[in-house]
Each structure stands twice: as structure tokens, then as C-alpha cells.
Amino acid sequence: MAQVATRAPRSAAGQPKKSRIVLLLLLPGMIYLGLFFITPFASLITTSLQAPVLGGGIGQYQPGLEFGNYGFVVNEYMEQIVRSFVYATIATLLALAFSYPIAYFIGVRARKHPVLQGLMLTLVIAPFFISFLLRTFAWKELFGQDSWISNLLRDSAILAQDQYLLGTPIVVIFGLTYNFIPFMTLPLYTNLERLDTSLLEAGSDLYAKPTSTFWKVTFPLSLPGITSGTLLTFIPIAGDYVTASRSFLGSPNTAMLGNVIESNYLRIQDYPSASALSVMLMAAIVVLVSIYIRRTGTEDLL
Amino acid sequence: MKDPNSLPKDPMMAELVKMARRQQLTRRTALAGAAGTVTALGLAACAPASEPGGTASEAPTAAVDVSDTEKVLTWDNWTEYMDLSDDETSRPTLERFEVQSGIKVEYLETYLDNDEYFAIVKDQLALGQDIGVDVICPTEWMAARYVSNGYAQKLDAANIPNKANLAPAYLGASYDPNRDFTMPYQGILGGIAYNKQLYKELTGKDSPETVEDLWADELNGRVVVLSEMRDTVGVIALSEGIDISSESSFNEDAYMNIIDRVEGLYADGKIRNIEGNEYTKGFRNGDYVAGIVWSGDVVQMNFSKRTKDMFGFFLPESGGTISSDVFTVPIGATHKKNVEQLINYYYDPVNAAELAKWVNYITPVAGAYEEAVKLDPALAENNLIFPSADFLTRTHAFRALNSQEEQTFSTAWQRILLGA
Numbered sequence: 001m002a003q004v005a006t007r008a009p010r011s012a013a014g015q016p017k018k019s020r021i022v023l024l025l026l027l028p029g030m031i032y033l034g035l036f037f038i039t040p041f042a043s044l045i046t047t048s049l050q051a052p053v054l055g056g057g058i059g060q061y062q063p064g065l066e067f068g069n070y071g072f073v074v075n076e077y078m079e080q081i082v083r084s085f086v087y088a089t090i091a092t093l094l095a096l097a098f099s100y101p102i103a104y105f106i107g108v109r110a111r112k113h114p115v116l117q118g119l120m121l122t123l124v125i126a127p128f129f130i131s132f133l134l135r136t137f138a139w140k141e142l143f144g145q146d147s148w149i150s151n152l153l154r155d156s157a158i159l160a161q162d163q164y165l166l167g168t169p170i171v172v173i174f175g176l177t178y179n180f181i182p183f184m185t186l187p188l189y190t191n192l193e194r195l196d197t198s199l200l201e202a203g204s205d206l207y208a209k210p211t212s213t214f215w216k217v218t219f220p221l222s223l224p225g226i227t228s229g230t231l232l233t234f235i236p237i238a239g240d241y242v243t244a245s246r247s248f249l250g251s252p253n254t255a256m257l258g259n260v261i262e263s264n265y266l267r268i269q270d271y272p273s274a275s276a277l278s279v280m281l282m283a284a285i286v287v288l289v290s291i292y293i294r295r296t297g298t299e300d301l302l
Numbered sequence: 303m304k305d306p307n308s309l310p311k312d313p314m315m316a317e318l319v320k321m322a323r324r325q326q327l328t329r330r331t332a333l334a335g336a337a338g339t340v341t342a343l344g345l346a347a348c349a350p351a352s353e354p355g356g357t358a359s360e361a362p363t364a365a366v367d368v369s370d371t372e373k374v375l376t377w378d379n380w381t382e383y384m385d386l387s388d389d390e391t392s393r394p395t396l397e398r399f400e401v402q403s404g405i406k407v408e409y410l411e412t413y414l415d416n417d418e419y420f421a422i423v424k425d426q427l428a429l430g431q432d433i434g435v436d437v438i439c440p441t442e443w444m445a446a447r448y449v450s451n452g453y454a455q456k457l458d459a460a461n462i463p464n465k466a467n468l469a470p471a472y473l474g475a476s477y478d479p480n481r482d483f484t485m486p487y488q489g490i491l492g493g494i495a496y497n498k499q500l501y502k503e504l505t506g507k508d509s510p511e512t513v514e515d516l517w518a519d520e521l522n523g524r525v526v527v528l529s530e531m532r533d534t535v536g537v538i539a540l541s542e543g544i545d546i547s548s549e550s551s552f553n554e555d556a557y558m559n560i561i562d563r564v565e566g567l568y569a570d571g572k573i574r575n576i577e578g579n580e581y582t583k584g585f586r587n588g589d590y591v592a593g594i595v596w597s598g599d600v601v602q603m604n605f606s607k608r609t610k611d612m613f614g615f616f617l618p619e620s621g622g623t624i625s626s627d628v629f630t631v632p633i634g635a636t637h638k639k640n641v642e643q644l645i646n647y648y649y650d651p652v653n654a655a656e657l658a659k660w661v662n663y664i665t666p667v668a669g670a671y672e673e674a675v676k677l678d679p680a681l682a683e684n685n686l687i688f689p690s691a692d693f694l695t696r697t698h699a700f701r702a703l704n705s706q707e708e709q710t711f712s713t714a715w716q717r718i719l720l721g722a
Contacts, residue, residue: 057451057705058712059424080720145524145589164523166589167575246529247580252568252721263716266417268709 048275059269069276077260077277084257085284087169088238091176092184095233096226098177099184103225104218107192124185136175136248143171143249167251175243183232191225192218227296235285257281361452362430362633369639375436376408376637377644380627382602383439383488384409385660395656399647405640410435415578416444423632427453432634437641439487439627443532446477446702448630454483455631461642464649469668471694472626476702484628485645488598489664491686491697492533492623495600495615496592497585500524504591513541513618516592517572526585526593527564529578531715532700535560536623537594540698546623547701554707561714568718576719585613597686601662615686617696624697626666658687 051064074081102124110117127135142149143165153159165171195218203213241258244250250259257277264274369375384393393409400407413419419440423433428451440448448454459465465485472486473479496510504520516525527534536546539560545551567573574590575581582599584590586609600615629645631638647653651669658665659674659681665688674682685693703711 058447058709077720140583141587144584144587146587162522164574164589166584246575246577246719251575252719255720260720263720266415266421267716267719268713269417269421270713 044275044278047271048279050272050275052272059271061271066272069272070280073273073276073280076273077257080255080257080260081280083254084238084281085288087173087176087244087256088234091173091180091237092230092234094173094177095181095184096230099181099188099229100226103185103188103192107189108195108197111193111197121189124182124189128182132179133242136179136243139171139175139178140166140248166249167246167254169254172244172250172254175249176237176240179240179243180233180237183236184229187228187232188222188225191222195221223296227293230292231289235289238285239281362428364455364638365430365432365634365636367638368636372637373404373640374406374408374637375640375644376410376434377437377641378410378413378435379439380413381411383411383627383661385657395648395653398653399644403640403643403647405643407644413438413440416441420444420447424453427451427633430634432636433632435632436635436637437629437631437644440630441490441627442475442625443700443703445484445628445630446475448632449477449483450705453633455633455635455638456482457485457631457642457645458639461639462646462649464646464667467649467651467654467667467669469666472666475699484630485649486626486628486666487648488658488661489624489626489666491597491617491664491689492528492530492537492594492625493597493615493617494537494592494622495585495595495597495613497588497590497612498614499612500588500591509614509616510592511618513537513594513620516594517567521591522571523574524589524591525573526575526577526581526590526595527573528581528594528596529576529719531712532625533596533623534564534576534594535715536698536700537618537621538563540621540623541618543620546698549701552701554710557711558714561718565718585609598661598663601684601686605662617693619696621696621698624664624694624699626664662687664689 046063047061048069049063049065049067050061050069051066053060053062102120106117106120106124110120141147144150145164145166150159150165153165154161154163159165199217199221200213203217204210208216238256239258240256241262242248244254244256245259245262246252246255250256261274261277261281264270264277385395386392387394396407396409399405419438426433427448445454459482462485465481468481468485472489473481475481478484494510494513494516498509501510502508504524505518507515510516535557539546539552539556542560542563544556544560564573568576575584577584579599581590581593581595582603585593585595585603595615597615600613603609603613604611629641631641635641648657649667651667651673654665654667654670655673655677658670659678664686671682671688674688682688689697
């Protein structure tokens with residue numbers, strides 16, 4: 001009691017000083033954000049409003065307020081914009097469907113066997129140690145015309161003789177799912193690892209079927225994990241430009257928003273269009289994510 | 303004791319300081335949080351716009367050459383574009399140059415893509431800065447952009463006596479008719495390659511003969527074309543009787559017709575994919591049976607153990623494309639004279655023959671063929687490395703595009719690549 005009593009006045013007196021220290025501690029972070037987030041972002045916005053130099057060569061633009069750039073890119077690339085979000089949604093749902101049982105098994109069932117748990121977590125993370133590009137290239141080989149996967153599918157008549165896998169939306173979505181599965185599994189695992197199993201026992205004691213225990217207890221409790229997992233997969237997938245590119249698993253038919261931005265920025269050197277698309281991609285993701293978080297009721301994550 | 307009005311040495315900083323002075327920024331406004339950021343952005347936004355549009359007044363000036371005191375040079379080249387010893391640990395011709403000239407060469411292989419490289423260095427070049435590299439080998443159409451923007455240094459012919467060995471076919475490029483700024487390193491042929499065994503299996507014929515043969519129904523989904531617009535559009539346009547070197551025959555309408563044709567071929571599944579250098583992978587593992595590709599890659603695939611002599615290459619009767627990668631000295635490079643010695647060295651027919659023997663592209667050096675006959679007679683007879691005069695009459699160069707055309711042509715091409 002005495003300690004508390006002596007402490008109280010001191011902290012009250014020290015308040016302004018403390019907040020100054022807090023500000024000082026925050027300063028590096030603020031400078032970092034200002035330099036590496038606000039500055040490039042504002043530069044992106046100004047670039048997206050640039051107008052071409054009259055009679056200028058390729059890649060020559062001047063500062064302007066060309067809001068029409070946004071309308072132009074929406075018209076021009078609607079197909080790829082829609083495709084990006086469709087692919088991202090499907091791949092995220094698939095990743096969730098694959099990851100949940102894995103995370104549940106590692107986090108809940110394997111709790112009594114720490115060695116097994118560690119081993120399985122390693123298996124999930126191990127692909128991280130190999131470059132993303134190399135892994136995608138390996139899949140390109142595996143889906144090739146004469147690969148055992150293609151031959152197996154052809155022999156079992158799932159794939160017609162003159163059909164192929166590479167460059168199709170199915171393979172691209174597969175690649176996206178595969179590349180981002182660890183980002184889904186890990187947050188789910190950290191969440192399910194803390195799941196109180198006595199709640200599950202209570203459920204069965206109250207004569208709930210395993211399925212209703214899952215939907216009424218386990219699932220709602222794991223929502224924060226699902227939310228962070230889906231955000232960590234959906235956002236990078238929507239902007240991914242490697243998997244769907246012509247050099248990897250895709251073809252012109254599977255071009256996503258990332259590929260459009262790359263092409264505009266590096267090939268045509270249409271910087272305003274590329275920037276307008278980037279700004280829109282960011283805005284669309286922010287809107288989608290905030291709606292999503294509101295609906296899943298996990299605002300406290302933010 | 304510094305004059306407060308003097309400018310920093312670094313040109314980028316100098317430019318920023320000048321702009322700041324012009325706008326009479328006080329320290330207070332510069333530090334006023336958001337306002338300061340916006341001003342900085344204004345400066346950043348100005349940078350690309352101030353890029354010279356070929357106007358002489360704005361063009362950067364060449365750097366001071368320090369070759370006489372610094373016997374070094376940095377060369378950034380495409381990958382697999384230099385001869386290697388059998389154990390692949392040294393580069394024989396390059397090492398001999400170092401010994402003979404006393405110039406130490408730092409040889410990099412980070413020039414992977416014309417567009418990407420230009421996007422990385424263009425802002426520095428616009429300010430006349432040294433990009434840390436003394437010589438690069440962009441493809442002609444990109445070199446044209448360096449030259450017309452004033453981003454390339456003029457070469458001193460007096461330091462390159464072997465320039466006399468340049469094959470006459472390489473003179474007369476519209477952006478540099480006398481090769482004052484650039485010198486060809488290797489010539490590249492665009493034509494048709496096919497997998498001998500698979501082509502026979504699918505069509506019953508030994509080899510395709512025309513460009514039209516690529517669009518046969520039996521080959522549906524097994525044909526690839528290059529993402530390099532000038533080669534793919536060039537070969538197809540030639541097959542439709544268009545002269546791709548002539549401005550009147552190959553005008554915008556003709557170009558757009560070819561674009562429509564390629565789009566249709568892709569939509570019908572005749573063209574399976576449009577790829578850059580990675581297409582060799584698809585050829586090696588049997589995804590592609592035929593396609594419009596570069597000759598040098600075919601020679602190399604045929605040399606490698608796994609795919610020994612699996613592929614054929616030919617120039618269709620209607621014609622193939624020819625282009626070259628050219629030595630270019632960026633405007634801020636400080637070892638131009640050393641580079642001129644390097645160019646001179648590779649224009650010695652003996653060295654050119656040794657290089658051509660390894661890289662499998664066409665050497666632009668006259669007399670290299672005679673040297674190659676001495677080195678390896680079988681190789682010298684390879685039309686893809688030392689093309690006969692008859693073979694060369696079937697090659698055509700894609701005409702130069704003005705910047706307006708470059709914009710519209712490449713935008714149309716990129717739309718196909720994005721499936722639009």
C-alpha cells in the first residue's frame with residue numbers, strides 16, 4: 001500500500017516528461033514511415049496524375065492533374081483487375097481449406113508430442129528456405145507437356161491428348177495457393193495452439209456432435225487466426241506478378257494486375273498508368289479488407 | 303572557407319540545390335512536415351520530366367576520360383555471351399585482352415533485359431552521372447534510344463583501327479549510320495526452330511518450310527513466339543510480303559494488321575505462349591514443338607548434352623530478322639579510351655573467331671570466317687555462326703521507329719502480352 005501511495009503522485013508529476021520521452025522514442029519510427037511510406041506513396045500519387053509531354057518520346061511525362069488516367073486504366077485493364085481479385089479470392093479460400101486441418105493437427109492434436117509438432121512446423125516452413133522463384137520454376141517443370149503429372153492426367157483421361165496444363169488458370173491458381181500456404185498456416189497455428197481443449201470437452205459433455213462443437217466453439221475462437229491468415233495471403237496474391245507471368249506458370253490469358261503494372265512501368269514506360277493502377281490496387285485492398293474485418297468482427301486486430 | 307553559393311559536386315545534389323534556391327525555400331518551410339514532403343515530391347516529380355527529349359541544350363555532356371591514369375574498365379553484358387574455358391573458370395579471350403593491354407576488366411553479367419536496364423539507369427544518365435559501368439551491349443533499337451537521347455558517348459575511330467574489319471552490312475543504321483557511337487558486338491538472327499522428332503511425330507513431315515506451317519492444326523498449342531516484338535512481328539510481317547525495312551511498306555496500318563493477326567493466332571490457340579529468353583526451357587522439355595526464336599539459342603541447345611542435336615533452325619523463304627547487340631559507352635563513363643581498346647581487340651578476326659565459336663551468334667567482324675576455318679572447319683561451315691552470303695540475303699532488319707511509333711507499336715504489342 002505504501003508503495004502504491006508514494007508512486008501515484010510521482011507519476012502524475014512526471015506525466016509531461018514521460019510523453020516527451022514517448023515522442024522521442026516514436027521519432028525514429030515516424031521518420032522511417034515518413035521517408036519510406038509517405039514519401040513514395042505521395043510520389044506515386046503525383047506520378048499517377050502526370051500528363052504526357054506533347055510530342056515527347058517514350059516515357060516522357062510532365063507533372064499535371066490528369067485524373068483521366070484512372071478512368072483510362074480501368075477501361076483498358078478491367079479484365080485483369082477482375083481476374084486478380086477472382087484468383088486471389090479462390091487461392092485464399094483454397095489455402096484456408098488446406099491450412100486449417102494442418103494447423104489444427106499441429107496445434108491441437110500434436111500438443112502432447114512436442115517433437116512431432118516441431119517437425120511438422122519445420123515441414124510447413126521449410127519451403128521458405130528455397131527461393132520463391134526457384135520453387136515456381138520447379139512447378140513449371142512439373143506441369144510441363146511431358147511431365148509425369150501431365151502424363152498421369154492424360155492417361156486417366158482427365159486431360160485430353162491435345163490439352164495442356166501450363167498457362168491455364170487452374171495451374172496459376174494452384175501456384176498462387178502453393179506459394180502462400182505458409183502465410184495461412186502459421187497464423188492459424190499460433191491461434192489454435194492456444195485453444196483451450198477443455199472447452200471442446202465441455203461441448204461433448206453437453207452432448208454436442210463433433211461438427212457442432214467445431215462450428216460453435218473451435219471456429220469462432222479461431223476467427224482472429226483466420227482473419228490474419230486470409231489478409232496475409234489475399235493481399236500479396238492480389239498483387240503477385242511472378243506466378244501468373246508468361247515466364248512462369250501463366251500465359252497472356254492469365255495476366256494479373258501485377259503483370260499489367262510491370263508491363264506499363266518497364267515496357268511501355270507509361271508511368272502514370274502504372275502508378276494509377278498501383279494506387280487503385282492499394283485502395284481496393286484497403287476497402288475490401290476493412291469491409292472484411294468489420295464483417296468478421298475482429299476489429300481489435302487493427 | 304567554402305563559397306556559400308558553390309554547388310555540390312554530385313550532379314543530382316547540385317540539381318536539387320539549384321531547384322531549392324529557385325523556389326527560395328526557407329528552412330522553416332522545408333521542415334514544415336507535410337509541406338516539406340510535398341516540396342521534395344515536387345522535385346522528385348520534376349526529375350523524369352526534365353529528361354532531355356533529344357534537344358541539344360538539355361543533353362548531358364560526356365564525362366572526363368581518365369583512361370590514361372586508370373587502366374580499368376567495367377563491362378556489363380548479357381549472360382552466356384563470353385567464351386569460357388573448358389572447366390568454366392576463366393574467360394580466355396578476355397584474359398588475353400587484360401594481359402595484352404594491361405587493362406583490368408571487371409566483367410558483369412547483370413544486363414538481363416533492355417527495357418529493365420534502361421529503366422534503372424535512365425535518370426542517372428539524364429543528369430550525366432556515371433552509372434558505374436563503362437560499356438554495355440544493348441540491342442540496336444535500345445541503343446538507338448541511348449544515342450538519340452544523348453546518353454551515349456561518341457567513340458574515337460582513331461583508337462579503333464580494326465573498325466575497318468566491320469562487315470559493311472552493319473553500316474547505315476538510321477540512328478548511327480557511320481557507327482560513330484556504337485559498334486556491333488554480335489549479330490542475332492530471328493527465324494524458326496523446331497523439335498525434329500516431335501515435329502515429325504505430329505505432322506509426318508521432316509521440317510516446317512514456311513511461317514504458315516507453324517499454324518497447322520497438328521501443332522495447336524505447341525508453338526511459341528518471342529516476346530521481343532521486333533522478331534515476332536518482323537518474321538510474321540515478312541511472311542505476309544511486307545518489307546520490314548521500309549517505312550512505306552511497313553507503316554502503322556500494316557503493323558496493326560500484323561498485331562491483329564498475332565492476336566487471332568493466340569486466341570485460336572495456334573500460339574501457345576509469348577516468351578522471352580526462358581522459351582528454351584519449354585523447348586527442352588517438349589512443351590514447344592516449333593516457334594519463332596533466336597538462332598544462337600538453338601545452336602546452344604544443340605550443343606548441350608541432354609538435348610544434343612534435337613532441334614533444327616531455318617530462315618523461311620520469306621525471310622528472317624537480323625539485329626545486333628552493340629557496344630555502347632554510357633554518357634557518364636570515365637574509361638572510354640579503355641573501352642575503345644577493348645572494341646578494337648574484339649574486332650581482330652582471330653579474337654572474333656574464338657568468341658563466335660563459343661557464343662554461337664553471328665560475328666560482325668569480316669575475316670573471322672577465315673580464322674574460324676583454321677580453328678575448327680566444321681564449325682566454320684555452320685550457317686548460323688558464319689552465314690553464307692545467300693543465307694544473309696534472306697535476313698531483314700526491322701526499320702527504325704520514331705518515338706511516337708515506338709510508343710504506339712509497343713503499347714499494342716504489350717496489350718497482346720497481357721491478353722487484352
